[in-house]
Amino acid sequence: MGRPLRFPVEDASTISAYNRAVFERFVRRARRLPKKGAMRRRGIGHESLFLTLVHILNVQEVWLVYIVRGRNSDEELEALFNDPTRHPKDWKEFDAYAARVWSGVEETIEGLTTRDLDRTIRVFWMPGRYTVRDGLLQATIEEAHHLGEVIGALWQDDREPPDMTWIDVRRTPAPNSPRRSR
Secondary structure (H helix, E strand, O other), rough: OOOOOOOOOHHHHHHHHHHHHHHHHHHHHHOOOOOHHHHHHOOOOOEOOHHHHHHHHHHHHHHHHHHOOOOOOOOHHHHOOOOHHHOOOHHHHHHHHHHHHHHHHHHHHHHHOHHOOOOOEEEOEEEEEEEEHHHHHHHHHHHHHHHHHHHHHHHHOOOOOOOOHHHHHOOOOOOOOOOOOO
């Protein structure tokens, strides 16, 4: 592959804020579905819309709260993976888990320096060495891929997915301007 993607620490914060904003749009959309619509097995990567959203939180947490902070020993990650709160069964448990994850992600991102982005990290399940910047991009791109699954499942039910484009998510609507509810 080509050269690594480089961006300053300020952009890491912007990317992370975008990830959260998009994620929250999809959570709101899934919540508005009948319970069965969000929870039913659909044959997508993590079966239901709900479990796919949980998986996105799992990815954000493992990469941005654990691995980039150097909390990536086999013991630490195994304890994390076995934590039952990472596997919510309903929206109430989901909300508690999401709050914990996004709080941890924000704490990580706020504490980063430009030098940190170039720091090498390792994970036991992936060969090679990566940087903190790679970890942020991994969480970002994986979120986008899984949201693509959610988009496809929503379209199969003739439901329009929320906007997730970079421009739309970052746009601030003009006062009193009509916007489609997405």
